[in-house]
Amino acid sequence: MQDLIKDAFAQARELVLNALGQLVAEEVFPAEAVPAFNIEIPADPKNGDVSTNAAMVCAKPFRSAPRKIAEAIVGKIDTTGSCFDKVEIAGPGFINFYYGKGWFGSVVKAVLDEGKDYGKTDFGKGKRALVEFVSANPTGPMHIGNARGGAIGDCLAAVMEYAGYDVEREFYINDAGNQIEKFGKSLRLRYMQICGDKGQEIVAKNLDMDTFCKTIYEDTETFPMPDDVYLGMDIIAHAKNFFDEYGMIASAQPEEECKKALVDYALPKNIDGLHKDLAKYRINYDTWFRESTLHNDGSVQEVIEKLKAGGYTYEQDGALWFRTTDFGDEKDRVLVRDNGIPTYFVPDIAYHYNKLAVRKFDKAIDIFGADHHGYIPRLKAAMTALGVDEKKLDIVIMQMVRLVKDGETYKLSKRSGKAITLNTLLEEIPIDAARFFFNLREPNSQFDFDLDLAISNSSQNPVYYVQYAHARICSVIKKLKEENIEAKPFTADMAAALSTPEELELVKLMATLPTTITEAAKAYDPAKVTKYAVDIATLYHKFYNACRIKGEEENVMQARLSLSMAVKQIISNILEMLKIDCPESM
Structure with a gap:
């Protein structure tokens, strides 16, 4: 699994550090520790493909102007053997690196060689992660909040799998209390x-x-x-x-x-x-965990006794209280009411203790509604009091969605006049649109879900736009095959033929998929992946309109065909990861 952006960043850092090492050895600069510096993709492609602020952060320890430091560093950089063929200085001392032709070819080749595995990373190191989501009360149908929580939770689990975690999905059934x-x-x-x-x-x-x-x-x-x-x-x-x-x-x-x-x-x-x-809704859980089992097997009483033994409880007005204020909570919380019945907080503690201490997951991730925001510190307090590392528990807060139809807020289902349910929503719009739209924004953001847009076959509909890019590439390949034109193995000559701004821009974005997957897993934000899908579809449509494939010189035609096939593979990987259909014709 290659991450060519990560590799490029590492090469840029090494080139800078080697240059600084030479400059210090030659006593051009004093032997001071080099401060941490950034390596990043500049917002404006005019400023190179990779940029660093190394010269700026070294100004103080080296007691020299950033521009002068940058000039000295660039003077010592030899890009031979690296993925770069040019280094320039910009502004007050930014050092900008530019990819060589070979790098662009290596991206296309990596996608074609890795196929369905392209984009996967080892960020998770095989750690066991449990993603719990929806967990709607089984006393009634699921509502629109569960629809968003389901899409976020399932797609987050898929992203984490792609990022190298061993992931399980779980539904917690509140069948007690x-x-x-x-x-x-x-x-x-x-x-x-x-x-x-x-x-x-x-x-x-x-x-x-x-x-x-x-x-x-x-x-x-x-x-x-x-x-x-x-x-x-x-x-x-x-x-x-x-x-x-x-x-x-x-x-x-x-x-x-x-x-x-x-x-x-x-x-x-x-x-x-x-x-x-x-x-x-294309969601299948590894485990349906019943709250009643925690009552029946003694787990609820066990956590009460553990908290008592740790000195974290006290009795007042006939009730048993948990000293959550010792852990920064705004007030202490009741564990057992004066009638001897535990509050709902106790089985929740037992459940999360079961996840992390009994089943020993490395990460327990919950998708909670915004109304649970204040619940987080007391749950983490309970884990700490029970000897569990509270950093292993992560809560993703999800805001509600406003459904919009004909420009107006849409609240009612046609059948009952009551709030729309997951089932009635899926009767209104395609499942593809539901899963994609609910992940268009980070979980903790509010947004309007346009029901009219979700069913439209237009470029304004983001999921249709992405699917159409895939179908368009399939059509290109099919038409070429009808004329006995098949893709040939990708070569260095083909890589050299990729030269237009549209081609190079597309390849650079292709290279960022592994980084995007890692960042999405790190931030628990599948929206980074859906945004990437829209971006790569946009750049492919731009390339398609600017660069002919059929009828060009053989090498150019083959290079562009290979580029198209690589984009097709990436879109397919993303849509399959998100459990969204990947049509070959539309």
């Missing part, structure tokens, strides 16, 4: 409503499910629902299906038995629905 109690209460109330006189009148009408649910929902006069329950149509549908299967028998049972029967009936169906909806 207050939300399940609330789920059971909601189900029982709707079931009892259906079993009542007015409910039975509605049942006798033999309405379709959507109409039935809406009619029951609107019956607030004879059966008002309290505020502390779930009011979604899905609750009514579960209660109706349970009634259809078992009749009124459970209505005569004690309340807790009735609730348990309804939860035992509805919860597996909801969890199965999560599986199906996420699989449709």
